[in-house]
Amino acid sequence: MSKSKTVLVAGATGNQGGAVAKALLDRGDHVRALTRSPDGPTAKRLRKAGADIITADLEQPASLRGPIEGIDAVFVVSTPFETGVEAEVRQASNLIDAAVAADVAHVVYSSVASADRGTGVPHFESKWAVEEHLRSTGAPSTIIAPTAFMEMLVSPWSLPGLAAGGQVGSPIPAHVATQRIAMADIGAFAALVIGDSDHFVGQRIELAGDESTGTALAACLSRHVGRDVAYVETPINQAGSEDLELMLRYLAEVGYAVDIMALHASYPEIGWHDLESWAKAQDWKLLLDGGKIGARS
Numbered sequence: 001m002s003k004s005k006t007v008l009v010a011g012a013t014g015n016q017g018g019a020v021a022k023a024l025l026d027r028g029d030h031v032r033a034l035t036r037s038p039d040g041p042t043a044k045r046l047r048k049a050g051a052d053i054i055t056a057d058l059e060q061p062a063s064l065r066g067p068i069e070g071i072d073a074v075f076v077v078s079t080p081f082e083t084g085v086e087a088e089v090r091q092a093s094n095l096i097d098a099a100v101a102a103d104v105a106h107v108v109y110s111s112v113a114s115a116d117r118g119t120g121v122p123h124f125e126s127k128w129a130v131e132e133h134l135r136s137t138g139a140p141s142t143i144i145a146p147t148a149f150m151e152m153l154v155s156p157w158s159l160p161g162l163a164a165g166g167q168v169g170s171p172i173p174a175h176v177a178t179q180r181i182a183m184a185d186i187g188a189f190a191a192l193v194i195g196d197s198d199h200f201v202g203q204r205i206e207l208a209g210d211e212s213t214g215t216a217l218a219a220c221l222s223r224h225v226g227r228d229v230a231y232v233e234t235p236i237n238q239a240g241s242e243d244l245e246l247m248l249r250y251l252a253e254v255g256y257a258v259d260i261m262a263l264h265a266s267y268p269e270i271g272w273h274d275l276e277s278w279a280k281a282q283d284w285k286l287l288l289d290g291g292k293i294g295a296r297s
Contacts, residue, residue: 005072006030007194010058010095011079012051013042015151016110019187020075025049027191032067058091064098073106073194074099078130080243085126092130100137106197107141108190109134113179113206113256115145121250122243131204142193143204146186147179147256150209150278153221154287162229163288168221169232171239172252174214179256181209182273189270208258210274217275224279225288 007024011017012033021031031051035043038055047053056063058078068074076095080088092109099107111127119125134141152158153168161167172178189207193200212220218231239245264272273281 004028004030005194006032006070008032008034008054008068008071008074010034010075011077012046013037013040014077014079015149015183016077016146016186017075018042018046019183020077020190021046021051021187022049023184023187023191024194025051027195029191029194032071034067058094059087061094061098064095065102068095068098068102068104071102071104073108073197074104075108075110075190075194076130076134077110080123080126085122085243088123088126089129089133093133096130096134096137096139100139105140106194106201107134107139108193109141109143110186110190111143111145111204113145113147113208113258114250114254116204119246119250119254121247124247124250140197140201142197142200142202144186144189144193145204145206146181147206147208147258148181148251150180150182150273150275152180153217154282159287161232162221162225166225166227166229167232168218168229169214169234171234171236171245171248172214173233174218174231176252177211177213177216177255178251179208179211179258179260180275181207182278185209185270185272189267192267192269205263206256206258208256208260208263209272209278211260212275220275220279223276224282225284 007029009017009021012021013035021033024031032054033046033051034054038053043053054067056067076092078088078092111131115124115128214231218229221229
């Protein structure tokens with residue numbers, strides 16, 4: 001095992017940052033968990049697991065100076081879905097710039113697969129802008145680029161359909177395959193990258209654990225949730241935003257293009273989840289009870 005490191009993790013109380021923080025703690029690293037919600041339940045769990053909970057705001061560069069001092073690596077992730085794509089670029093760039101100013105040895109940025117392909121999807125383009133900014137700084141860096149998250153299948157907007165009607169769906173046609181990855185695998189891969197920075201600096205690596213059609217997805221869920229599940233093709237104009245509509249059109253017409261077999265062969269230590277193993281590991285009774293609550297509220 002490589003020498004333990006001190007790592008600042010952005011978004012540590014979110015799904016992706018939380019998965020990275022957990023993997024680093026499991027590896028024996030010292031984690032500074034960056035959050036705006038230090039008293040929330042996720043922060044409390046991280047503190048109990050051994051992380052230092054650090055309060056800072058990515059919109060306030062001055063608040064980042066203290067947390068970033070004396071660290072070996074920083075994991076950068078940001079989202080456009082709270083404050084928009086311009087804020088996403090600004091926030092991620094603020095953290096990158098703080099890392100550069102502090103001479104941090106390794107910056108790891110989580111982008112999205114296909115961001116480098118001119119998709120026209122706003123939140124893909126914003127992540128590409130952050131990638132370009134990171135490269136322009138000359139900082140020792142690695143970019144990981146996940147595909148769709150398997151956890152989207154148990155999100156608050158997916159579970160009610162499963163709980164109430166045994167349905168899962170999207171505007172992507174049932175015969176079209178989508179590449180997905182489990183959050184745990186993103187966390188494990190980020191920890192691998194941080195632990196072996198000399199090998200990974202300068203690389204951009206797209207991540208996926210599985211590729212399956214909507215039909216295969218419904219069959220997989222049927223085997224694990226305790227009921228028959230049907231895949232439903234929903235209208236594209238119900239996506240919720242122009243950004244998501246453009247993403248879904250891209251995935252339906254072009255799609256991610258990770259060479260999954262080559263990726264898994266190169267990094268077998270990740271123990272990649274396919275859709276079957278991920279679904280098997282879920283507590284569907286608890287999740288679906290939550291979905292019923294959500295459907296009634």
